[in-house]
Amino acid sequence: MLFSEVAESFSRMSATAKRLELSSMLAELFRKCGEDLRMVVYLVQGKLAPDFSGIETGMAEKLIIKALSMISGSGEAEITKDFVESGDLGQTAGNVLKSRIQSTLVPSELSVKYVFDSLMKIATTAGPGSINTKISLYEYLMMNSSASEAIFITRILNGKLRLGVSDATILMALTEAFSSKEHQEAIEESYNFHPDMGMIAEHLREGDLDTILQTGPEPMIPCRVMLAERLPSVSQILEKMGGKAAFEYKYDGLRTQIHMKDGKIRIFSRGNEETTANFPDIARAFGRTFRCKSCIVDGEAVPYNPETGELYPFQVVSQRRGRKYSIESVSQEIPLTVFLFDLIYLDGKPMNRMPYMERRKRLGKLFRENEDFKLARQLVSGDEPEITEFFHQSIADGCEGIVAKNVTDQSTYRAGARGWLWIKFKRDYQESVSDTLDLVVIGAFSGHGKRKGRYGALLMASYNRERDVYETVCKLGTGFTDETLESLTRIFEPYISRTKPANVVSKIEPDFWLEPVKVMEINGAEITLSPVHTCCIEENNGEGLAVRFPRFTGRWRQDKRPEQATQSREILELFQMGKNPQSR
Numbered sequence: 173m174l175f176s177e178v179a180e181s182f183s184r185m186s187a188t189a190k191r192l193e194l195s196s197m198l199a200e201l202f203r204k205c206g207e208d209l210r211m212v213v214y215l216v217q218g219k220l221a222p223d224f225s226g227i228e229t230g231m232a233e234k235l236i237i238k239a240l241s242m243i244s245g246s247g248e249a250e251i252t253k254d255f256v257e258s259g260d261l262g263q264t265a266g267n268v269l270k271s272r273i274q275s276t277l278v279p280s281e282l283s284v285k286y287v288f289d290s291l292m293k294i295a296t297t298a299g300p301g302s303i304n305t306k307i308s309l310y311e312y313l314m315m316n317s318s319a320s321e322a323i324f325i326t327r328i329l330n331g332k333l334r335l336g337v338s339d340a341t342i343l344m345a346l347t348e349a350f351s352s353k354e355h356q357e358a359i360e361e362s363y364n365f366h367p368d369m370g371m372i373a374e375h376l377r378e379g380d381l382d383t384i385l386q387t388g389p390e391p392m393i394p395c396r397v398m399l400a401e402r403l404p405s406v407s408q409i410l411e412k413m414g415g416k417a418a419f420e421y422k423y424d425g426l427r428t429q430i431h432m433k434d435g436k437i438r439i440f441s442r443g444n445e446e447t448t449a450n451f452p453d454i455a456r457a458f459g460r461t462f463r464c465k466s467c468i469v470d471g472e473a474v475p476y477n478p479e480t481g482e483l484y485p486f487q488v489v490s491q492r493r494g495r496k497y498s499i500e501s502v503s504q505e506i507p508l509t510v511f512l513f514d515l516i517y518l519d520g521k522p523m524n525r526m527p528y529m530e531r532r533k534r535l536g537k538l539f540r541e542n543e544d545f546k547l548a549r550q551l552v553s554g555d556e557p558e559i560t561e562f563f564h565q566s567i568a569d570g571c572e573g574i575v576a577k578n579v580t581d582q583s584t585y586r587a588g589a590r591g592w593l594w595i596k597f598k599r600d601y602q603e604s605v606s607d608t609l610d611l612v613v614i615g616a617f618s619g620h621g622k623r624k625g626r627y628g629a630l631l632m633a634s635y636n637r638e639r640d641v642y643e644t645v646c647k648l649g650t651g652f653t654d655e656t657l658e659s660l661t662r663i664f665e666p667y668i669s670r671t672k673p674a675n676v677v678s679k680i681e682p683d684f685w686l687e688p689v690k691v692m693e694i695n696g697a698e699i700t701l702s703p704v705h706t707c708c709i710e711e712n713n714g715e716g717l718a719v720r721f722p723r724f725t726g727r728w729r730q731d732k733r734p735e736q737a738t739q740s741r742e743i744l745e746l747f748q749m750g751k752n753p754q755s756r
């Protein structure tokens with residue numbers, strides 16, 4: 173297949189934000205790909221391989237500019253100027269090529285395979301001389317590209333493809349192209365256990381649905397984590413759970429998925445990033461503690477005071493997470509206990525379809541509790557006063573509240589799903605107000621007065637999963653320390669977009685559009701109907717929802733990808749419950 177067909181399809185996709193249209197365009201493209209499907213699917217994701225492979229697409233902006241200058245004969249300063257003006261290196265590459273093509277013959281025809289292999293070489297070449305190799309590979313691609321091809325190749329290399337399609341839409345398109353709607357949920361489930369879009373695509377194209385349906389958790393391949401719904405009272409939780417549930421402490425730490433196979437241990441975060449290097453002490457202790465050949469366990473890593481055993485708040489772990497150096501000394505200062513609550517795989521067998529209490533029983537048999545690993549504290553009960561007391565005890569012991577877990581035969585491990593099998597109940601809900609929200613930053617406003625030269629406020633959005641778009645819910649201008657305010661322009665600089673990102677729905681025009689990437693935790697006074705915001709506007713008879721008096725809690729949700737932010741549907745539910753986000 174020619175890369176020009178992919179570029180042409182990408183151009184058309186860039187012009188729409190409608191999920192169904194995007195999905196049909198993708199399905200049409202996928203059907204044409206033949207053997208090249210796997211590569212095309214990764215390219216649509218802006219990748220060359222699944223995240224867990226550790227292969228990162230990319231070439232430094234400076235090198236791209238240098239190569240463009242060599243091709244065009246224009247100075248690097250001139251190319252940089254064009255880049256600053258367009259805000260998009262892909263567009264700059266297109267501009268450079270346009271002027272060159274006018275004076276040259278029609279470009280030769282690049283195949284998808286050639287483009288993909290070149291990008292892979294650029295990504296994986298390392299060591300002495302690798303910079304020159306990367307530049308010449310890119311140069312060759314550009315010399316043989318049309319302007320439109322150059323735009324997309326460069327955007328992929330620059331890590332900013334900006335097609336605005338989520339994994340869910342790609343899966344929808346693959347199902348449309350090669351299977352039928354009735355299998356969509358099962359295909360999504362397999363992907364959530366084995367997040368390799370290329371592999372799923374290939375099996376679907378070959379008509380091998382069985383392999384996909386049998387795809388489950390596999391050690392060393394991180395699976396999407398299971399998530400909880402929320403309810404504001406114990407009685408409502410009991411009702412939803414059918415009168416009885418397993419209630420567990422909700423520890424305030426870092427979600428931690430640990431994999432073991434053939435003596436090797438890998439640790440993954442809530443967002444499936446590998447964090448083994450940040451937690452060498454956990455990895456070592458796991459090897460010492462666990463008696464099995466292979467497994468995947470799920471839990472929450474919480475820092476504690478080694479003198480008193482008291483649990484520390486989450487922020488202490490996040491400070492440690494980003495550090496690459498002196499990890500060993502940090503781990504002595506801030507030891508961690510991992511409170512385990514689930515077993516997803518054990519010794520060659522997936523455990524995800526087993527009922528929860530059976531998984532937990534097997535988990536308990538795998539190790540003896542010590543300072544490094546404990547089982548999450550649990551109470552199985554249907555008695556409201558007893559559960560309420562357990563909840564108060566959880567707070568006294570330094571936790572955020574409790575998580576109720578379904579104990580019926582239906583209580584499978586649902587990777588990547590937020591469902592009613594788990595329901596959280598936090599301290600904040602008790603204080604007659606509700607939970608904090610994790611919102612995505614999609615725009616920024618220039619500051620005035622004391623904030624001149626900096627951002628004065630940010631435009632925040634929730635994620636509408638059903639429509640795969642980000643919808644605005646508030647302007648956020650409070651809760652920032654001077655230090656944070658100072659750093660906002662630097663933090664958001666890489667995400668500035670000349671135009672409104674295709675997957676954003678907004679009636680407000682901020683001074684700067686930002687790619688929906690960063691997630692911030694906010695609290696607010698209440699949720700109200702709003703004529704200016706677009707949250708749930710389709711689902712709520714044309715009226716948007718807004719968070720009043722939003723305030724940044726100071727916590728960046730680096731562990732959440734934008735699609736994992738608070739969903740518009742959750743905000744609608746909070747509005748309907750008459751419950752408000754947490755107010756402090």
Ligand code: ATP
Pocket residue numbers: 398399400401420421422423424425426427472513548575596
């Ligand atoms: P929050 O911001 O409230 O932690 P979240 O969006 O990160 O929520 P939820 O699914 O809403 O995630 O709440 C469950 C989270 O609580 C899990 O992701 C996990 O990190 C944490 N947690 C702590 N203790 C437990 C437990 N015993 N069982 C399940 N999750 C737990």
